[in-house]
Amino acid sequence: MPLDFDALIQDVSPESLKAAMKQGLAESGVSVDTREGSYTDLLYSQAAYQIYRGLAYHPTLLAAAVPSEESGPYLDRFGDMYGLHRTPSATAYVVLTFTGDEGSVIPKGTVAVSASGLRFTTDLAAAITDGTAQVPATAEQPGEIYNVEVGTVTRLAVSLAGIDQVTNETPGEGGADKESDASFYDRIHTFLSEPVASGNINHYKQWARSVSGVGNAAVIPLWNGNGTVKVVIASEEKEPLDELIVTQVAQYIESVRPIGAQVTVVSAQALSIDVEATCTLEGGVLPGTVQKELEEKLRAMLLEMEMGAQEPVRYVRIMAMLLFCRGVVDCSSLTVNGGTENIPVTMEQVPVLGTVSIRAG
Template structure:
């Protein structure tokens, strides 16, 4: 039989009844009485203990565990939480020619964010371009081109302010959250390693920071080949670049069976343009529709997949404020070819 945690009110009533049963004639319900204060104080302490027991009970099954307990459960199966990723890029330093800028020099952003150089450099022609990374990971450390950082400590012959170069400081990713870690952990438990099965490759691919979805294609380019493609949903552009592909290939190369030949590739985006007759056709409702469509594409789109019109209509109907709509385009289920992936294209509201 399941245990029902008593409420604070129930605990107060239990305390009052207990006192009255042991002190005949006592009335614990008198306003401002010492006995009522004792009943409430004891009930509050007991409620806190019940709450802690409730928390501990959720940590025992690993599918309801949280934070460090979930991470510890996962680590027993060899699944580690993905750490936050630093933003990286280049800075333009200016100053006196010949002035040296050592590696690991710290710089600060106006809001207190801290960065450091990852290579040394020397001012030549009035400037030096040097690589830099954020000390704390996460997307909040990203910076746009022409942003500025200030040296934390003076460097002889170097101006204090450095400028972010194109394309900016990018690549910051937050630490993996509990939901994503649990999904990878449950996959490991339910689909144990099998020496290079489809699920093995998918699990290996998802181990990389920022990788949120991956697809595996046996015999992609013929017998003995395995095709791997993936996306990074937390980025503005979810499709992997050349550096991401090389990192994935290196990551898989030490894990795959020696006889398998890897083909790591990026999906080709195939935009789906839409024409929607929307009621009411207002800015807030349009924004809500676009948000729901983005979420639907993230859930349903996959390389070589089909997107049902019913799912598109459902997403539009879920938008807050929408009362009626007519989907004029597309008129048939959008289909992507092998290696292609459907994405939200231009949306026209009528």
């Protein structure tokens, strides 16, 4: 008897299952009281509910049996079969600059806090010399959010005698979130569909993406002559990475690469995509509403573009997206990075959304 796979995707409810059982009983010719509240009705209600619960597990069982972005912990088990593991979160570091009275002591373990409440703990004891002291500090918890911008760590959790202020003159580096289901599934799929061997291009991509924080990689073979390889890396969101992660990738590849290869690892460079347009809008539609919708579409488009493929950002595609935004009747002017042509993207660049400006006219 062939399996009925369509039955797995049928929409059912306890009520529809109960109705089917009552219909089957009626068609059998047996005369039984099935009115609501009767003994038979209660039995059918419980049986229908339990059957419904069993059928509700089918999507979960399917996700466990057939790996996808929806497989959750089963995706990790599937990756284990091939020696692939989800990259863990990583902790960020920052150098804090303290100013104050000469000789004032900054104990090890001093906590400094950013404007958004992120906490960093100093790794060493230090003292103010010539008015300042620079002290390395570690984020309280792992995560990309701790890669703070310059000048955002500005206060102490507990005041210290002789210390006037604290700040970070360089950004936080090295923080990374745990690899997402989408990224890990993509890496498993890439591993199975793009075989690796003896340091080929796929091998370098796999090595790069095995480091926390790296979600995308492109490889340029023979970029500076025989035996040279350049690896360009970016985050899951196809954004540039800090130098600490670049160094970690370079060190890891150096430990596993074939003998003789000269490998250079760099972060992808951000290519800002700025859009300006003048549109005829339906009555009551605000330019800000169109701008928000177009921004969402552009972010999705840029994220879908394959890193290293040198595919240009296409002007006509942006025009089509704009014309399909709700409330847009026509577009009299559209510029992308100040022009009306495709924007070329090199292997070392990742296009990122810059400014979007929509005017009614």
